[in-house]
Amino acid sequence: MKMFDVVVIGGGPSGATAANDLARAGCDVAFLDRAGRIKPCGGAIPPRLIEDFSIPDSQLVAHIxxxxxxxxxxxxxxxxxxxxxxxxxDREHFDEFLRARAVSNGASRVTGTYLRIEREAAATHVIYRDKATGAEMRLTTRLVIGADGARSVVAKTEVPGGDRIxxxxxxxxxxxxxxxxxxxxxxxxxxxxxxxxxxxxxxxxxxxxxxxxxxxxxxxxxxxxxxxxxxxxxxxxxxxxxxxxxxxxxxxLRPMDRWDNGRDLVLAGDAAGVVAPSSGEGIYYAMAGGRAAATAAQATLATGRASKLRLARKMFMKEHGTVFKVLRSMQDAYYQSDERRERFVSLCHDVDVQKLTFEAYMNKKLVNARPLAHLKIGVKNVRHLLGWVAPEHV
CATH class of the missing domain: 3.30.9.10 (D-Amino Acid Oxidase, subunit A, domain 2)
Incomplete structure (x- = not known):
């Protein structure tokens, strides 16, 4: 039976990105996709995603x-x-574009429903139900990337904490x-x-x-x-x-504390919980998580050390962890009542808030070049939360 370097479970933006990166790096990779499902999603992607992942303009249905x-x-x-x-x-077409691109770069596409993982001393087997025949089939691999979305079956059964997101x-x-x-x-x-x-x-x-x-x-x-x-x-x-x-x-809405099982598997995307608090933004972070998982898998294959699987979470949180903490604090502070929401919208009138918010969104990082503006926003934020500014004041 053919031995893959990596089998990716899931063909959404995270799984398709991981498969594409691995195929381009010369790995023998397959991805398992259920097909026929369209993810409910607002569909917004920032310029950094377009640049980092080489998205053609033909995939954009609107420029906001x-x-x-x-x-x-x-x-x-x-x-x-x-x-x-x-x-x-449009996720119906965007996700398929990502899957087709992975195949064009050498990834093998398999259509079916994930069932379970079985292991032997020398190999790991991903068991799935083939969509065309209904039969149980297997993919044999060295490593697995679990990118099967929110409420991930892989996360629940393979990684501690996967059932508590x-x-x-x-x-x-x-x-x-x-x-x-x-x-x-x-x-x-x-x-x-x-x-x-x-x-x-x-x-x-x-x-x-x-x-x-x-x-x-x-x-x-x-x-x-x-x-x-x-x-x-x-x-x-x-x-x-x-x-x-x-x-x-x-x-x-919360990244898992651990993304790997310490042996042969690492999570990515929604399966790892990497949707941004406050905004619910997920496409960019799913693809960034898929790329981090692919990088960790390559390091593990190259060294033979399963500890390298930890790189996926370490890399992602180093890049995005602070932004997630800020967004979580914002959600906890402002989403708890209509009175707080009213104050939040009032705060959005502020030019400094507008500029730094969208600079951070577009570039996917906090902007450090304007410390005075950060200080002003902090003071204004406290004043709004304490009720020192009337909600109708702009």
Whole structure:
């Protein structure tokens, strides 16, 4: 039976990126993908993703120039995206582009459903159910990358802590986009901070060219996601738009403390919990996690040392850990009540907040070149949280 260097379980952005990087490095790699599933997602990707992962402009269905933040009382602030744009992708086509690219660079694509891992002294076997025949099949490999998404079966069964990741449930509806109007702009993303839509997260209206994603997320039980989304559609003037499809899925909001099993397996993407707090952004971090897992796998293959699998988490958290901590603090501080959300939107009127927020988003790191602006933002943040500034003050 053929022995692969690495088998990647999952063909989303994280798994496809890991497979592509490994194939380009000369590894014999296969990736297992279920096929037919479209991940619920707003679809926003920053310029750094486009540059780091060589995404062609043909994959972008919209170029967003403005972000609108909407408060519980309906006040809004439009934040221009200076010196660039936010790209929007359709996950149905974007994910397939990434998978096809991996195959074009030498990765083997296998279609089926992951079942379990079996081990012998000299090999690891990934057992899956073949989609075409329904039969149990196996892929024999030296290493495994688990990139099977949120609520990862691989993480739960193979890595300590994989069954204890907190989640937000995201739900959205893809609609046929209406013409530009007072309430809808095809180059503007709307983010709605309103407890009537989401009591602990936010709602969104994200243009996708001739389509638009409208949805919300919550980590609380008992919230009617479909009803909340219907209310959001009504408030945004989108009730009469044709509904193309409806999708829902969990989104993890805390990176796992450990990503490998110390032997032959490492996690990547949603399976490792690497979705950004506060924003719920996942595509860039999934692909960055896939690249980190591929790098760790190459180091393990080259040295024969399973300890090198730890490099994936170490590399990722060194690059993005501080940003995740800041975003977690922001979510804990501002998402707990409508009064706090109102203050958060007021804070977004501040030019320093706008500039540094989008510089950090576009480049995926905190900007250190403007320490005075950071200090000013810190002071303003404390004043808003303590109630020293009226929410309506801008």
């Amino acid at each position: 120039q403005t972000a609108r933040m909407v408060s519980p009382t309906g006040r809004s602030v439009d934040i221009p995206i200076e010196n660039g744009f936010v790209g929007m992708v 907190p989640y937000v449930i995201a739900y959205h509806e893809i609609l046929k986009a209406p013409p530009k109007s007072a309430s809808y702009d095809p180059i503007r993303c709307d983010v709605i901070y309103d407890g009537r839509i989401s009591p602990d997260f936010y709602g969104w209206v994200f243009p996708h060219g001739d389509q638009v994603s409208v949805g919300m997320g919550t980590g609380l039980e008992g919230v009617d996601l479909k009803h909340a989304t219907a209310d959001l559609r009504a408030a945004s003037g989108l009730s009469d738009c044709e509904t193309i499809r409806r999708e829902g899925a969990p989104i993890p």
